[in-house]
Amino acid sequence: MASTTIPISLTVLLLLLLLLGRQSSAARESFACDPKDAATRNLGFCRVSLAIPDRVRDLLGRLTLQEKVKLLVNNAAAVPRLGIKGYEWWSEALHGVSNVGPGTKFGGDFPGATSFPQVITTAASFNASLWEAIGRVVSDEARAMYNGGVAGLTYWSPNVNIFRDPRWGRGQETPGEDPVVVGTYAASYVRGLQGNDGNRLKVAACCKHFTAYDLDNWNGVDRFHFNAKVSKQDIEDTFDVPFRMCVKEGKVASVMCSYNQVNGVPTCADPNLLKKTVRGEWRLDGYIVSDCDSVGVFYDSQHYTSTPEEAAADAIKAGLDLDCGPFLAVHSEEAVKSGLLTEADVNSALVNTLTVQMRLGMFDGEPSAQPYGNLGPRDVCTPAHQDLAYEAAKQGIVLLKNHGPILPLSVRRFRTIAVIGPNSNVTVPMIGNYAGVACGYTSPLQGIGKYTRTIHQPGCADVACVRDQMFGAAIDAARGADATVLFMGLNQSIEAETRDRTDLLLPGRQQELVSKVAAAARGPTILVLMSGGPIDVSFTNNDPHIAGILWAGYPGQAGGAAIADIVFGFSNPGGKLPITWYPQEYISNLPMTAMDMRSSPSKSYPGRTYRFYKGPVVYPFGHGLTYTKFVHSIASAPTLVQVPLHGHRKSQNASVSGKAIRVTHAKCSRLSLGVHVDVKNVGSREGSHTLLVFSNPPAGHWAPHKQLVAFEKVHVAAGATQRLRINIHVCKYLSVVDKSGIRRIPLGQHSLHIxxxxxxxSLQAATLGVIKS
Incomplete structure (x- = not known):
């Protein structure tokens, strides 16, 4: 091959173009209070020495009504006379910095960001410290991009809705079906995002979508018109639990209200939900934002008010502080002029948004001089960040079946692997929705190919798999290989925002392809499923040719490498299902619009999630195998806990009704049940184990069949034992909710399952305010 010499002039031109490209994401100028601006730098709201409430008060006193209403929307307008630039509030960081919102752009010095596994996959790790670590990495990269002028500081993540119905297209964005898991994830991820620097925020997180939001577009019913009819009982013990934990334990800076109505009232216009519950009872220290165009939706689509001014007034007076969309900027001023709203109402909303901006340091002058101001391009897509994405993918993969056991495959024995299926060589589908641009990808084919020779055939043109023309080549590949790994499942064309599933089966002719390939394969067949929601793969139960099944969810940018490491045994699987996998018949007579969690046998209503459903399953919540074996034993645990009550003996007796104590009448602050559990690895491989602790309350109450009350991740060497102390907060986790929505502690025998x-x-009412164990 002849050498090529590039002319010097062309080299110089290329260097200039490179420099110009790198300048596309120049360092950010001051949002406000620029120290170089003599006219504004000494204004009261710019004085860092003043308390934030005083600075906010000073700024509000300088704004006109016309300026104020333009700050009520996501693309908040600039106030040039006060040296304040415009700001885009809408950025997303569900599992990595995303470009879904207009506040973030990739390019120049920031071509991509670390893309972690989709939330449902990371949740399968049951590892709260991992969730917080991911949040810290994401906020490092978000701050770096903000400093570079290509991202915001307010991120409308995480999604903490309950994965109530297996068909929900957005279930992949959530941590699953259990309120305690979802709430723990919310608090952990938010702490990682926001940091722990007192009143200062690294970035501002947002828990969404409040509340009872879990339907997008099913059977002609969409989220813009849906009225969720929810009992007080289900609101209190299911739908609101993650949001309460996010606000009270995670100290989140924002909550987003949803599109739907709850019992006839749009969530973004309901003062009982926003002002009374989120801000009043839970003490939100931050702002409440609408889902995008929600205010316009409840006026235009739900016809909740007669005029747009009434809609603006209802939203702000209900407790909404910020509108994702233009509605409040267009109609709020007229609402004030017509007497539907006061300027004080507008001020109350702006106090909450401006306070968050000041906690973020946006009014503190030069970004480079502030904490986190040193973060830049070198802090995005670092090797350590990408290693964490790889680790998260490994921890989230769930081993569903291992007959023989055939897994892990030996690299020495299985020298040729047939890699088959529509998800066998994918990249972008591995990161799910609400994702950005990944640093790079390792596809499943690349991952397997790192360890052994591969024969690749897709089998189907795509996951829809409507034709069988490619089946023959796939079958031939399986016949010629020592083992076959099938990569099947779903992608965003099947389940996504605005797209709920119609069934729980593999799409199109995927099942047929799996069965035919497995029957023809010369060696063992391993099935790897990519999906957010559960898939009915009951047909594999009676197929001896399918020896192993893995669920990889949407495993993120390093998904292929993680899957291969599990398949070949370089990593030991430890994930557990955060959702129940139901058979197809579960949904046959179950409308997505039916919100009741509890079963009703008289109405042939099966109930939802493992807490209330007792029928057949494909795989249960918490299922997950490993290449070793763990055994549990209880080292110590109390047999009796006395629940102390407030007040005198007379009022104490009144608090105990129907053999249950109202939680608000108990002294809950230090009422914890401590259990010491020994986890022994009796197998030959080291591995991580998820300890799940369930509780069965006494019979005769309004309780779930069982309820997860604690979980812990522990790594145990082969032959070793680790002792864990599990603290179970009695009022939070051993209580149940009655039909009136009142949380009570049942007295009597509670059974813990480990x-x-x-x-x-046994829980008993204490008259002397003591605990015995």
Whole structure:
């Protein structure tokens, strides 16, 4: 091959173009209070020495009504006379910095960001420290991009809705079906995003979509018109639990109200939900934002008010502080002039948004001189960040079946692997929705190919798999290989925002392809499923040719490498399902619009999630195998806990009704049940184990069949034992909710389930305010 010499002039031109490209994301100028601006730098709201409430008060006193209403929307207008630039509030960071919102752009010095597994996959790790670590990485990269002028500081993530119905297209964005898991994820991820620097925020997170939002577009019903009819009981013990934990434990800076109505009232216009609950009872220290165009939706689509001015007034007076959309900027001034709203109402909303901006340091002058001001392009897509994405993918993969056991495959024995299926060589589909531009990808084919020779055939043109023309080549590949790995499942064309599923089966002719390839394969067949929601793969139960099944969810940018490491045994799987996998018949007579969680046998209503459903499953919540074996034993645990009550003996007796104590009448602050559990690895491989602790309350109450009350991740070497202390907060986790929505602590025998181990503890009312154990 002849050498090529590039002329010097062309080299110089290329260098200039490179420099110009790198300048496309220049360092950000001051949002406000620029120290170089003599006219504004000494204004009261710019004085960092003053308390934030005083600075906010000073700024509000300088704004006109016309300027104020233009700050009520996501693309907040600039106030040039006060040296304040415009700001785009809408950025997303569900599992990595995303470009879904207009506040973030990739390019120049920031071509991509670390793309972690989709939330449902990361949730399968049941590892709260991992969730917080991911949040810290994401906020590092977000701050770096903000400093570079290509991102905001307010991120409308995470999604903490309950994955109530297996068909929900957005279920992939959530941490699953259990309120405690979802709430713990919310608090952990938010802490990672926001940091722990007192009143200062690294970035501002947002828990969404409040509340009872879990339907997008099903059977002619869409989220813009849906009225969720929800009992007080289900609101209190299911739908609101993650949001309460996010606000009270995670100290989140924002909550987003949803599109739907709840019991006839749009959530973004409901003062009982926003002002009374989120801000009043839970003490939100931050702002409440609408889902995008929600205010316009409840006026235009739901016809909740007669005029747009009434809609603007209802939203702001209900407690809404910021509108994702133009509606409040267009109609709020007229609402004030017509007497539907006061300027004080507008001020109250702006106090909450401006306070968050000041906690972010946006009014503190030069970004480079502030904490986190040193973060830049070198802090995005670092090797350490990408290693964490790879680790998260490994921890989230769930081993569903391992007959023989055939897994892990030996690299020495299985020298040729047939890699088959529509998800076998994908990249972008691995990161799910609400994702940005990944640093790079390792596809499943690349991952397997790192360890052994591959024969690749897609089998189907795409996941829809409507034709069988490619089946023959796939079958031939399986016949010629030592083992076959099938990569099947779903992608965003099947489940996504605005797209709920119509069934729980593999799409099109995927099942047929799996069965035919497995029957023809010369060696063992492993099925790897990519999906957010559950898939009915019951047909594999009676197929001896399918020896192993893995669920990879949407495993993120390093998904292919993580899957290969699990398949070949370089990593030991430890994930557990955060959702129940139902058979197809579960949904046959179950409308997505039916919101009741509890079963009703008289109405042939099966109930929802493992907490209330007792029928057949494909795989249960919490299922997940490993290449080793763990056994549990209880080292110590109380058999009796006395619940102390407030007040005198007379009022104490009144608090105990129907053999249950109202939580608000108990002294809850230090009422914890401590259990010491030994986890022993009796197998030959080291591995991580998820300890799940369930509780069965006494019979005769309004309780779930069982309820997860604690979980812990622990790594145990082969042959070793680790002792864990599990603290179960009695009022939070051993309480149940009655039909009136009142949380009570049932007295009597509670049964704790830790794997195959059972332990009973009796809760009794204490008259002397003591705990005995």
């Amino acid at each position: 794997g195959d181990v059972r332990h009973s503890v």
